[in-house]
Amino acid sequence: MRIFKLIKLSLLISVFPSNAIQSQEFESKIDQLISKTYTPDGPGISILIAKKGTPIYQKNYGKSNIELNLPINSKTVFQIGSITKQFTAIAILMLEEQGKLKLNDEIIKYIPEYLNKGNKITIHNLLNHTSGINGKTPISSNKLKRLDLTVDQIIDYFKNKPLKFLPGEQFSYSNSGYILLGKIIEIVSGNSYEDFIENNIFKKLGMTNTRYGYHNEIVKNRANGYQFYGKNYMNAPYISLSTQYAGGSILSTAGDLLKWQNALVSNILIKKSSFEKATSKSVLNNKQVISYGYGWYNRKINNSTVFVHGGATPGFMSNSIYLKHKDIYIIALTNCYCKKVKNIQKITYKIASLFTKNKKEVIINRVKLLENELNKWVGNYKLSNNTYIKIELNNGYLYGFNPKNKNIKHKLISTSKNDFIFENKKINFHFYISKNGSKKVKMSSGNRTLIGFEYKINK
Incomplete structure (x- = not known):
């Protein structure tokens, strides 16, 4: 690979033997950044960077299973945590385009028992975390987080808790809101949440290594999750993935998540206008703008617009960044919930900054x-x-x-x-x-x- 790139058309290719994708210098910077954090004998990371839908960097570091000395590879399956919320949000927008629901519908239209003292909570409020619903789910309970629960049992855990604020007044990240969205998808579609995303998203996009997660299933190439205690790695504590449901239950690979991203920007699942709605900032009742849309944060890195979301479950962390104007997608998955020593969010932001550094105008x-x-x-x-x-x-x-x-x-x-x-x-x-x-x-x-x-x- 060449360090330098000329123009992208035929003159470039014929005059200078350049690499239109990646330079050795750039690749080396990413290698150094990751190798400082992830060692060959510890839990690791699977990272993929794509430009215009095509991978320009894809590497794997560390072990998917330390005990068995198994390395992470491109087919290693990770829990992706709250990146699941993107799938839930897009499923809602798919149903909206089909005319089966409206985003300004009150949720009591679909879940009548969720009266919440007469406060008008809409699907829109659930999507952008402005419902005021208490975000705690059974995963917060030591007694319940290990149990396999139904969606109704999960909703029963928080439905009678008072609102933190009136709908639309504030932003407060709420896993509970996305649990309710999953329930609405089931009611409107007539299918389970699992079946809906499997048949309408995973199979349609050829995401063969992606699934709704269960601990008791045999999943080929599934990574084991770890956490860091003191100076040692330990197996992550068990929780039932049912408690994550539509807010964090999906298992996937970096390669499959690129298929997901490509489908979104190519308008395969939803219209361009719907995806723009999902990735746009939201507005509160008092006209204050918040950075969250529907399943994506809309932020800036070096003055470049990026769409971001991460995830975390016991033993796993993930982060995705899409640089809109450069059409660059960064996805990183790790089997270590080691936020202080292996912060995957910081790594992906540093990588994104390599693409967004402001250059002086010539x-x-x-x-x-x-x-x-x-x-x-x-x-x-x-x-x-x-x-x-x-x-x-x-x-x-x-x-x-x-x-x-x-x-x-x-x-x-x-x-x-x-x-x-x-x-x-x-x-x-x-x-x-x-x-x-x-x-x-x-x-x-x-x-x-x-x-x-x-x-x-x-x-």
Whole structure:
């Protein structure tokens, strides 16, 4: 792989042997960042970075099972925790598009027993955590968290607790709200939550390594979960995944979650407008804007808009980041709930910052040249890497292109009589006359330079 990238069209490919995806320098930075945190003999991480839907970095570190000395690989299955909420939110939006519910419906329309003292809680309030419903679920109870519970039993745990605030007045992250959304999906669709997401999402997208989670099932390549106590790793305590339900029960792989992300940006499951609704910020009753939409936080990293959500269950942590304007997706899964020593959120944010660092704008001091001054550099040039570029004059500008692809031409902006820069500001040209009178060109970008000399084409 090459450190440097020129323009993304055919001239780039033919003139400089570049890698349109990733540089060694960039890959090395990520490797160093992760290897400092995850050791080969401890619980590890599966990380995937994709640009425009295609992986540009995918590596796995550490063990999926320390006792059995099994390494994490691309098929290792992790608990993804609250990233599950994205699937629940999209399922609701799918049902909205089918006309089976409305986001401003009050939840008592579907769950009549959830009266909550007459307060009007809507599906919208559940999706963006503005319902005021107490967020504690049976996972908070030492007596209940190990039991396999039905969704109704989970709802019974919190339904009579007072609201923390009136609906729409504040934001307060609530697992309980997403439990209720799962129940609504079941009522509206006529299927269990598990069957709905399996048949309408996992199977449709070919997410063959993704499922609604149960501890008692045999799951091929399932990672064991760990936590950090003092200076040692220990097996994570058991909890029933039923207590997570529609808020955190899904098991998946990094590769399958890329399929999920690609489907969302390609509008395979829902319309573009629906996905924009899910990833947009919300507004409280007092017009205050909050960063949460429906299953995604809408935030900034170095002034770049990103859609983010993480997850955590005993023994597991996850984080996903989508850089909207660069179409870059970062997903990281770990089998260690080790927040203080292995904070997966910090790692993914640092990686995202590599793509979002603000670069100083290149200011071009243009110089107007006469046609005879421009015509001086017209010709065919053979470059030092045995590739070719043709320079021609057209309507008062020089253009450069690969002779094998005359349809893609790039304008050269003059900065002096001898110096030019591609209009994309990435390649500098310096033309000059050698001692033997022949025309030559030096092309440079970053720390890479090619020298070319004019050659005559025999007609």
